[in-house]
Amino acid sequence: MEQVTIKKRQVIQVEGTGKEKNLAFANALNQIHNRVLKEREDVIVRIEPLDIQIITAEQETYTERFFFFFFPRARADYRVMLDVEVEITLIEMDTITFVEKKVADPNGLPISFGKRQRMHKEAN
Secondary structure (H helix, E strand, O other): OOOOEEEEEEEEEEEEEEOOHHHHHHHHHHHHHHHHHHHOOOEEEEEEEEEEEEEEEEEEEEEEEEOOOEEEEEEEEEEEEEEEEEEEEEEOHHHOOOOOOOOOOOOOOOOOHHHHHHHHHHHO
């Protein structure tokens, strides 16, 4: 058998937000798989992150109040933008040759009653 898997490197830019720092990073890293699948029509075997570069890391703070006056508290939202270098192991569908076989319809029913009627008419 010939080897069909190919390894390619790619840099993907992802962005994530969350109420905590680790949730923002997790949100960004979870987008890698979907981004790779949208860009390629090949069969993806493995996606391995090799390097992560932080482009931006922002913290937005605001004061939240209950009924506009009571119980003020500070809240924060985190946003990160990352460049992630990934190594993608894939099977390129263009390189695989498929052998075509003609088979009868496996779900179809054989219709043989038409032949008997025609033979009957020809005999008369």
